[in-house]
Amino acid sequence: MAQLFGTDYDRAALLRRIGNLNQVAGIREFTYSSGRADGVKAVEINTGPLACELLPSRCLDISRLSYKGIPAAYLSKSGIRHPSFYSKTDPTAFHDNFFAGALSTCGLHNIGPAREAGGRVHQLHGDIGNMPAEQVAVGEGWAGDDCMFSVKGVVHHSSFYHGDLLLRRTVTARLGGRCVYINDEVENLDFAPAPCLMLYHCQFGFPFLDAATTLRTSPSTGIEPRDDTAAAGLATHAAFADPADGAPEQCFYHTLTPGESGWAAACLFNPRLGPNGMGVYVRYHTDTLPELVQWKMLRSREYVCGLEPSSARLDERSDADMAALTLAPLEKRRYRLELGFVEGEDGVHDLLHAAEEHA
Secondary structure, eight states, X not given: OEEETTEEEOHHHHXXXXXXXXXXXXXXXXXXXSGGGTTOEEEEEEOSXXXXXXXXXXXXXXXXXXXXXXXXXXXXXXXXXXXXXXXXXXXXHHHHTOOBOSBEEXXXXXOSSXXXXXXXXXXXXXXGGGSOOEEEEEEEEXXXXXXXXXXXEEEEEEOTTSOEEEEEEEEEEETTOSEEEEEEEEEEOSSSOEEOEEEEEOEEOTTTSSTTOEXXXXXXXXXXXXXXXXXXXXXXXXXXXXXXXXXXXXXXXXXXXXXXXXXXXXXXXXXXXXXXXXXXXXXXXXXXXXXXXXXXXXXXXXXXXXXXXXXXXXXXXXXXXXXXXXXXXXXXXXXXXXXXXXXXXXXXXXXXXXXXXGO
């Protein structure tokens, strides 16, 4: 059953009213054809209330995300760029190619600052987000009165002498739905252990982010500032202000208590949107994503809040930490994430206090 325009429709009732599903929802594929985005392949999923744009040329990451026509994702000054503009030897390459968006995947050999390991320099947040997906398959199909949209693909994170990790990604959404699901699996195809780190860089901006917005989360066992600048803003980490020239970056680590099935959630709620307020949220399974990084950046033009589920913190990691993040030969690891929207305080409460029921 799909809820569209405030009414529930079964399959027959909906099909009687339209000649083609694309009249009200659906999937479309296209390719950017100008500027530095020239050649970037894209897939748009439109559920009716929700629309998102995936980029097969960029790890099947999500650039745009909107709800009832209101944009939620922050897009950076860099804009969408083809991965050919990314250089593994240029220390500014990540920022130059960082479109931000609703989801920029970071990893797999590194998250956080650039570092040297295994005789190689690993760039800021790794390379995976600038790698194209292969075997991309787009699907649309009915199961009873539910219509599901799906996009699948694989990304090879591999190099001669330096390992072979395979990311299998499936993105799904339901007709009439308010959320999109990301189901990832990483497998070590090599016969030597390999580091595997994952950070889902999810960025939200205006108009969901403004001075009235507040951060709401599942119950927390602790919030820690990343540095002294963040420590100065710890008391107001959940509140926001209008953009200010030169505002500093602040980063906080949240440890959230999951529901019974392992899911936790964080939501940016703006009471000014819609008749009862709206929130954009991230839900994630804590078995392989134990950390939530909050990136608070209120500078003019860089007006963004990131809610970033992660397999580890972004600072230096001990040998013991790295051992826990290593994949054995032919071992697989699964990551689960959901991006979506709620309306009103009741919607926020249901999301945060009954999170396991949303999976």
